[in-house]
Amino acid sequence: xxxxxxxxxxxxxxxxxxxxxxxxxxxxxxxxxxxxxxxxxxxxxxxxxxxxxxxxxxxxxxxxxxxxxxxxxxxxxxxxxxxxxxxxxxxxxxxxxxxxxxxxxxxxxxx
Amino acid sequence: xxxxxxxxxxxxxxxxxxxxxxxxxxxxxxxxxxxxxxxxxxxxxxxxxxxxxxxxxxxxxxxxxxxxxxxxxxxxxxxxxxxxxxxxxxxxxxxxxxxxxxxxxxxxxxxxxx
Numbered sequence: 001x002x003x004x005x006x007x008x009x010x011x012x013x014x015x016x017x018x019x020x021x022x023x024x025x026x027x028x029x030x031x032x033x034x035x036x037x038x039x040x041x042x043x044x045x046x047x048x049x050x051x052x053x054x055x056x057x058x059x060x061x062x063x064x065x066x067x068x069x070x071x072x073x074x075x076x077x078x079x080x081x082x083x084x085x086x087x088x089x090x091x092x093x094x095x096x097x098x099x100x101x102x103x104x105x106x107x108x109x110x111x
Numbered sequence: 112x113x114x115x116x117x118x119x120x121x122x123x124x125x126x127x128x129x130x131x132x133x134x135x136x137x138x139x140x141x142x143x144x145x146x147x148x149x150x151x152x153x154x155x156x157x158x159x160x161x162x163x164x165x166x167x168x169x170x171x172x173x174x175x176x177x178x179x180x181x182x183x184x185x186x187x188x189x190x191x192x193x194x195x196x197x198x199x200x201x202x203x204x205x206x207x208x209x210x211x212x213x214x215x216x217x218x219x220x221x222x223x224x225x
Contacts, residue, residue, distance in 0.1 A: 033213075044215075058212070098144070099156045101156070102154045
C-alpha cells in the first residue's frame with residue numbers, strides 16, 4: 001500500500017441499504033477526512049478525525065457515520081442509503097505540514 | 112462560510128499561454144493551498160502558501176496571497192495540454208476544533224488546447 005486506498009472503486013446501491021466505504025492509509029497520519037464531491041458544489045466535508053479514537057462532524061454529516069479504531073483505517077458508513085447520497089466520495093489524510101493526501105475516490109450511485 | 116471561491120469557473124487557453132486562476136475567501140486563515148484534480152481522480156496537492164507569505168513558486172506555478180483582500184491567485188506559465196484539469200483553492204480552519212480542516216472552493220476547470 002502506498003498512500004491512501006479506498007474501496008470499492010464504484011458501487012450501485014438500492015435505497016435503504018447499508019453501505020460502508022473503506023479507507024486505509026499507510027503514512028501514519030493522525031488526521032483523516034471524508035469528503036463528498038458533487039457537480040457544482042465542490043468538495044464538502046462529511047466527517048473528520050484528528051487522531052485515532054476521536055471523530056467530528058463536518059458540513060454535511062447527516063446520514064453518515066464514521067469510526068477511527070486505529071490510525072490507518074477510517075471507514076464511512078451510510079446506515080440507510082438515499083438517492084441524495086449519490087456522489088463521489090474521497091478520503092484524505094493530513095501530514096504535519098497541513099498538506100492533504102487524497103484517495104482515488106468511490107463513485108456511489110443510490111437508486 | 113469559510114469556503115474559498117475560484118474565478119473563473121472555466122478557462123480555455125492554447126498551449127504555451129499562461130493561465131491565471133483566482134481565489135477569494137472570507138475569514139482569517141493560517142494558510143491557503145491549491146490542489147489539482149484530473150478527471151475521475153482524487154485531488155493532488157500543488158502548493159501551500161502561509162498567511163505571512165506573499166508569493167511562492169514551484170516549477171511553472173506561481174501563487175500569490177493578499178491577506179488584506181482575502182484573495183490568492185495561481186499562475187501556470189507556459190501551459191501544456193497535460194495541465195488540463197480542475198484546480199481548487201482550499202483554506203484552513205483558523206483555530207480550535209477547525210484547525211487543520213480544509214474548506215474547498217468549487218474549482219476552476221482549465222482546458223489547454225494543443
